[in-house]
Amino acid sequence: MEREGVNTNNSMVYFALKVKNMIDLEILKEQRLKFVNTLCQYLKTPSLEIYYEQNPKSFVRNIVALTIDGKLCKDILKELTPYMLVATPLERLYHVVFDFYEKNPVKCKICGNPTEFVKQFSKGYQIYCSSNCRMLDQKYINNKALAKYFKETGYKNPSQNPDVKKKKIETTIKHFGCSHINYSEEIKEKRRKKYFSTCQTAFAIFAISAI
Ligand SMILES: [Zn+2]
8 A cells, every 4th residue: 555655756756857858849930930030020031041041151140149138149058058068069059950959869760879970950860879880781782682683583683684685685786786895896905005005104214123
């Protein structure tokens, strides 16, 4: 009986905390909306997106340097993103404009780890946490494409497909007059010239060093 009481108490506390956070979030949302509207008035623009399109390079600099009601925008941005102890004004502004309320809000597509903020307003956060995850995803995409190709054609990859092989030969004949690029007289001649000029250079170097 006593235990139940404790449990109820705990869940009550949890519920109260949750409500408090929700209220905090609502207040923060309202403050951000007010800030964005005031910013638009100061910058004489209908929306920040339009202002960014017109001034992509100076966008963040112009906003950060502004003073609203005696307060630097740089400091207002800190107040509007209190969950980030350390962050650039650019990252804070990104959170305010795109409605993020937690630190490292974007998680890696592959492993779920937080991703880095790209230092550009138009790019935001990386999709992957590392180059390793990017490569893994590329592998997955490639495998999926090959599996789809196999299902559709019955061949593991295009180079095994006789239709593709035939087309490749036809294209080579069209461009070089023979079925394989190695058979082309033009290519053979080019290779010969390249080989001899390399030999001559090598010989010249050898002759000079021998003197
Ligand atoms: Zn990852």
